[in-house]
Amino acid sequence: MNVVVLVSGGGTNLQAIIDQVNEGVMPHVNLVKVISSASEAYACRRAENNHIPFCVISRKTFANMQAYDEAMLTALTDSSADLVVLAGFLSLLGPKVVSAFSNRIINIHPSLIPSFCGKGMYGIRPHEAALARGVKVSGATVHFVNEYYDEGPILLQKSIEIDENDTPQSLQKRIMLTCEQEILPRAIQLIADNKVTIENNRAFITK
Ligand code: GAR
Numbered sequence: 336m337n338v339v340v341l342v343s344g345g346g347t348n349l350q351a352i353i354d355q356v357n358e359g360v361m362p363h364v365n366l367v368k369v370i371s372s373a374s375e376a377y378a379c380r381r382a383e384n385n386h387i388p389f390c391v392i393s394r395k396t397f398a399n400m401q402a403y404d405e406a407m408l409t410a411l412t413d414s415s416a417d418l419v420v421l422a423g424f425l426s427l428l429g430p431k432v433v434s435a436f437s438n439r440i441i442n443i444h445p446s447l448i449p450s451f452c453g454k455g456m457y458g459i460r461p462h463e464a465a466l467a468r469g470v471k472v473s474g475a476t477v478h479f480v481n482e483y484y485d486e487g488p489i490l491l492q493k494s495i496e497i498d499e500n501d502t503p504q505s506l507q508k509r510i511m512l513t514c515e516q517e518i519l520p521r522a523i524q525l526i527a528d529n530k531v532t533i534e535n536n537r538a539f540i541t542k
Contacts, residue, residue, distance in 0.1 A: 346378025404429025
C-alpha cells in the first residue's frame, strides 16, 4: 500500500511511522512521499534523512483554493497514493482531493474527538482548552477526513489521565508520546491489512 504523509511541523508522528516501517512492523506499507506545507518544517529533514522523496506544497503560494487543490491532487496521484496520512498537517485540503481520496485520508488529532476539535483547534490549543475545561482524561484520535474539520469517521482513540500539575506543554508531550505515536502507525497498519470498513459515518475494525 502506497502511503503519502502530509506534514507541517516537527514530524514526530512521521518519525513514528518511519520507525515502524524500518522495523519491519508494517511489511505492506510503502512510504512513497512526504508533502510539507512549509519548507522549514523539521519533518522535511526527517524525510530526507530516511531517503523518502519529499516536496513542499504551500497553500499561500497559490492564488486560490482551486489551484492549490489541483496541485495537491496531481502530487498525490503522481505518487500513486493509496492512503494519505495527515500527520500534524495544518492546512485544509481542497474538495477535489477529499472527494478523490474519499475514505483514504486519515488525520491524527490531539484530543478525544468530539471534544476540543474543529477549526482553529490545533497544536497546543486543544490541550489548553482541555485544561481550562478541567476534563480528567484527554488523548488522541485517528479519524478519516471528510469535507468538515475533524468530523469524519473515528478509527482509533487512546486516552490518558490528566494530572492536576499538567501544563498544556506537559499534556501535549505525553499525548504525543503515549497516544499519537501509538495509534497513528496502528491505524495505517489496520488499513494496510484491509481490516477497516466504513458504514454510515462509522469505522469498523475486523477482529
Ligand atoms: C501533533 O500533536 C498532531 O496531533 C497535531 O499537530 C502535532 C504535530 O506534531 N495536529 C493537529 O493539531 C491537527 N488538528 P508532529 O509534527 O511532531 O507530528
